[in-house]
Amino acid sequence: MIPARLSLVTLGAVDVTRLRDFYEAMGWKPATSTEDFASFVLGGAVLALYPRDLLQSEAAPDLAAPPAGSWSGVTFALNVDHVDEVDQVFDAAVRAGARPVAVPKDRDWGGRSGYIADPEENRWEIAWAPGARFDTRGAVIDF
């Protein structure tokens, strides 16, 4: 029996301090913060930052290191409860230092979203999806 859980996402950070400062500027408070580790409880999952070389040595010693300037192949999403929050949150993230990648627009699948980049080119979709429900602390209930 394998529990259906996505508990943490860990970003292998080139510069943990810079990334931590960025996410703190977004208004997120770290649950843990040391020189080489930071974690943020984000709704029902944790975002963690850990030095890229150390993370690779334990998780992916058999693969090549991610090359600079290429996309990771993964995106993250911050979903809001109401469609009119998408543009507000997108704008607030850009004011906090995120780089806008794609301004919000209505999507074919019925929602609305835009994309931002953090200082290490991780991509976040600021999204509203019809039918998605979240509890009071932001954990997903239905999607």
Next chain:
Amino acid sequence: MIPARLSLVTLGAVDVTRLRDFYEAMGWKPATSTEDFASFVLGGAVLALYPRDLLQSEAAPDLAAPPAGSWSGVTFALNVDHVDEVDQVFDAAVRAGARPVAVPKDRDWGGRSGYIADPEENRWEIAWAPGARFDTRGAVIDF
């Protein structure tokens, strides 16, 4: 005000069907499943699968595509409630078709974990962390 939420992780899949079949073999039931999209509600966050080229065109058109054979730079974790579940879940994942990367061991930070790979080399840590708490559906409460 930017809500502190990590709602979705979307894997840019080379082969959505193959990845969906893998996660279904883990015993996870898709909330949505179409030819080019699948989603799984995993505790308090969603894992989504979407074709890599389509995801990149909306999220990272300014970057190079992820090269084959290189690590994404990101890991995911499935955290269990009790330390003795780590090895059980690790073994169950391997029986379901995951490739073992690092067998579980006690970690310097006080927990226990091992790593597996899905068919597209996404890395999952099967972990127990002291002090982490989850609600009845697996969403993180404290970390």
